[in-house]
Amino acid sequence: MDQRIGIDIGGTKTEIAFFRLVGTNAELQIQARERSPTSIKNGYEPWISALAQAISQIAEKQGVDLEKVSFLGLGAPGSLNSENQTLVRSSIPDLSGKQIGDDLVQVLGLPKLPHRLENDANCFLRAEMLYGSGQKFVKETKDGLALGVTVGTGLGGGIWVRGKIFGGHRGLAGELGHTVVRPQGKSCFCGRRGCAERYISGVGIREAYQEKVGPDQAKRASEIFALAEKGDPIATEVIHETKEIFALLLGNLINALDPDLIILGGGVSNQPLLLDGMQALLNKGMFYGYQAPPLLRHTLGDSAGSIGAALID
Numbered sequence: 001m002d003q004r005i006g007i008d009i010g011g012t013k014t015e016i017a018f019f020r021l022v023g024t025n026a027e028l029q030i031q032a033r034e035r036s037p038t039s040i041k042n043g044y045e046p047w048i049s050a051l052a053q054a055i056s057q058i059a060e061k062q063g064v065d066l067e068k069v070s071f072l073g074l075g076a077p078g079s080l081n082s083e084n085q086t087l088v089r090s091s092i093p094d095l096s097g098k099q100i101g102d103d104l105v106q107v108l109g110l111p112k113l114p115h116r117l118e119n120d121a122n123c124f125l126r127a128e129m130l131y132g133s134g135q136k137f138v139k140e141t142k143d144g145l146a147l148g149v150t151v152g153t154g155l156g157g158g159i160w161v162r163g164k165i166f167g168g169h170r171g172l173a174g175e176l177g178h179t180v181v182r183p184q185g186k187s188c189f190c191g192r193r194g195c196a197e198r199y200i201s202g203v204g205i206r207e208a209y210q211e212k213v214g215p216d217q218a219k220r221a222s223e224i225f226a227l228a229e230k231g232d233p234i235a236t237e238v239i240h241e242t243k244e245i246f247a248l249l250l251g252n253l254i255n256a257l258d259p260d261l262i263i264l265g266g267g268v269s270n271q272p273l274l275l276d277g278m279q280a281l282l283n284k285g286m287f288y289g290y291q292a293p294p295l296l297r298h299t300l301g302d303s304a305g306s307i308g309a310a311l312i313d
């Protein structure tokens, strides 16, 4: 039996999950999942201590001896510097440059516990490929290429090649939220202008709507989708523009990578209107004579991040 811990650190919530991999087929058993607000407002050290305390409490409740845990994985937003296991320009600024894994195992009193940190979209894609909507594909072909795209508060991505996540030369591969879709477009925290994340994300959709209706009529992305479903002309226009930019991004990625499939995750990707007609929109933009690969929805829901983190090694 292989006892593991996966931690998915999100902008608003953090999930700690305990897993077991059982048998020769590495059947995944979820023992415990706990979600709590990501609260770093009192500083990084108190946050790490609270995280360690929450892990110890789950272990106690589940009767798990932390000394017997074989691996602890962490997923968080931001690009990974694979040399020193830190995040570069995380959208959770307090985490940038911090050696979260090292610090956490120290506070847990388990300095030898193997651990690794990775971009959260990579964790999502690994989980979906091994235990979610890509599972069948992985079983049938070992050579394929898949793309994971997470549309939530921000926009993340991951690339899966021949049975594992492709990190690129320095761990930057798949950082597709910061590819430019609008030259001279909106400025982004990464330092560039017109990044895909500024448009195809919960925040991007909210801002696009607000620009059309004025600052005093702010709405959440889910409310804007609901208005568009009812035929509201401004919300419909915003969603239409978002989809056009999304199709442009996906079309560019398909032409560059020629993936076998694309798996979509993140809260905004659950909106049926976002994907309605998207396959046809993509086919229209394909290189002559080619069809776009299938766009699949995620099947693991909120658990994908922590599952993928627990399986990093």
Ligand SMILES: [Zn+2]
Pocket: 177, 178, 188, 189, 190, 191, 192, 195, 197
């Ligand atoms: Zn950017």
